Amino acid sequence: MVHQHYEQWLLNDERLTLEQERDLRIHLRSCPDCAALARANLALRAAPVVAPSQGFALRFQERLAAQRKIQRRRSVIGIFLLGLAGMGALTLVLLPFLPYLTLEPEQLFTLWVSNLVYIAIVIRTMSAVGLTLLNVAGAFIPDYAWIVALALFFGLSFGLKASARRVGQFAKSAA
């Protein structure tokens, strides 16, 4: 039998029959590489288990307590920083409204009414401008362009709906 065969037995740590063991022993006498492998296997198997010094569990408990203390301190600092950040954000949001606190109730009411009127005027103006633009565009854009645009719009919505249905079916089959 060739050297590699014996080497594989040793490297694979295989269980050998009595006959195989005898063959291996004969080979080991003449092969320094395999003998070194066999010696290494034995030396590793013979190495004892090393135990820690007394009081390991007690030292672990101390370490766990110290770790908990650090975590508690970290979470307190985290909550403090989060609160601080929240206060800062709230101040930033409320900052534009702070001047209103100094106003009289009548002044405040007048201000609110004028703001509402302003918003209503803006909406009305924008809708008027939009309608005018649509009228102007209607005069310039030919009819067939509207038909093409509408067809594209309906085509796209149909495509989207079909793909959504297919995705739903795929998800159902995967589940």
Next chain:
Amino acid sequence: MNDEQTWILQAQQGNDEAFTRLVEHYQTPVFNLCYRMLGEPELAEDAAQESFLRAYQNLSRYDRQRPFATWLLSIAAHHCIDRLRRRRFVIFSLDSEREDDDRPTELPDMDAINPEQEAIRREEQEGIQAALRGLDATDRAAIVLRYWYDFSEVEIAGSLNLTVSAVKSRLHRARKSVARLLTAQSPETYVERMPYGSPAL
């Protein structure tokens, strides 16, 4: 349900005393793994403590279908591999200093039954540690799990997140390397003898 399963269940429910029992039960295998991986008792103590701490913090994620020892040793092995990778350059420099024979030598215990044999045994142990130091971190973990804990190749693969074929090739390479290193240290010291016997677990 055996004692260990009861302790695990209680520890998962927040019982520190139950976890302490697990620490007491597994302190030797975890410490031995860390010692074989890192080579220094002080480093091994720190790594073993850290491994138990990580196990404690991740106990809720432990799957009770899996053996606790395998899970715990896997945490310790990964922790040691990380440490070795982080400290690689430092270890190289320390190793080169060791070659100058700076290290304090352990004297044989003269009160022991056979001081000469004790000295030989210590020398052999130092030789094995030196051979382990010569291996790559993952190869070292594979060898330690195989020889001290009797892990199968499948268990080693599961513990170290490797494929079974990768474990096989790593074990082959590591065995050859250990054989070469031990022969280089002392060609005649490692005579055939019976192993001490029981694995760490």
